[in-house]
Amino acid sequence: MDIADGYGKHKINSAYTYGSVAASKQLKAQGVTGAALAKQSAQAGAKTAIDTIQQFTGLQINHFASVNLVGFYDISQAIGGVQGVA
Secondary structure (H helix, E strand, O other): OEEHHHOEEOOHHHHHHHHHHHHHHHHHHOOOOHHHHHHHHHHHHHHHHHHHHHHHHOOOOOOOOOOOHHHHHHHHHHOOOOOOOO
16 A cells, blocks of 8 residues: 555555654654654654545545553453453
């Protein structure tokens, strides 16, 4: 699949990383550090992921959510957890 912003053909799940890493390099060169670097890099990664999915599906993406493993666990517990298969 073609990743938005000219990153070439890669798996769709790499779009966020390509956008985030490229932005991080640019921002570091501009002297951005710390929390501002993390926030702006994450926003760029999200934008690349959204643009890639919109380009692929033709659908408009209106919302984006990012959840780490702890957040995923918390969400799953809030809805009753995941039952194991015996």
